[in-house]
Amino acid sequence: MSKYFVMTSLLLLGFSSRLAAQFGFSHEIGAITGPVAFQSDYGERHDFSTNAGNTGYSIGLIHYLNFSYRAECNCYTPETYFNDHFKLRSELSYNKTQLQHFGQWVDAKKNSLIANQLRGMRGSTAVTNIGMQLEFYPLSIRDFTATNGAWAPFIGMGAQFCFFKPTAYSTLGEGLGELPTVTPIKYIGAFDTRGGTTWSVVSSLGTRYKLNEMSDLMVELRWQYYFSNWVDGLSPDPRIYTENRANDWNLMLNFGYIYYLQ
DSSP, rough: OOHHHHHHHHHHHHHHHHHHHHHHHEEEEEEEEEEEEEEEESSSSTHHHHHSSEEEEEEEEEEEEEEEEEETTTTTOOOOOOHHHHEEEEEEEEEEEEEESSSSSOOOOEEEOHHHHHHHHHEEEEEEEEEEEEEESSHHHHHHHHHHEEEEEEEEEEEEEEEEEEEEEEETTSOOTTTTTTOOOGTTBOOOOOOOEEEEEEEEEEEEEEEETTTEEEEEEEEEEESSSSSBOOOOOOTOOGGOOOOEEEEEEEEEEEEEEE
């Protein structure tokens, strides 16, 4: 996994650098962090306690190609709609979430074997993402760049390649996923904690705030959908348990700092 991650990182950084060098675009770099709510086969969907309980954190490094400005001549690019309203963002990020069952089926009043087994299940997943997204700014990027205290709302869409590594255990003892004494029947044979890779799509809604001439603050709400149901290490048979047929996804609230490179 580490070999593929390094190769992909070098290819992405090489592509961004070559594109910037060839066309003279300027660069921006930054860092992001924030909470993550992970939607998986742990807990109930559309349940507040699940959404609030299965949470974690995200950290990342981001890089932008700014099409409105040419770094080598310290001048603006030709004024086109694309140059003044779009930026290309590349990203290397990591998120980790602790997982367990919440909702009506693990209510403290329930004392059945299945309720106890569900309450005993614990898991986590760690995901490393690398990818790109195109961001659209409805307001002028040039005007925002020249105005301290200005706001620049944006929406974004892109794709990321993901390396995931889940874990799982039971507080009732060993044998989770195999032994019926600790595993609910629907989850027997439904665990895989070896980890793997998958693609995901991301969609963002956020805004920047012009802190000063060379830096911005950013906040964004991001939705990430994985093309796999194994990111959490758990996938009951979707033909039988249709409530678990959806792939895993998460919702992030990122806060960031962005610095403009000359």
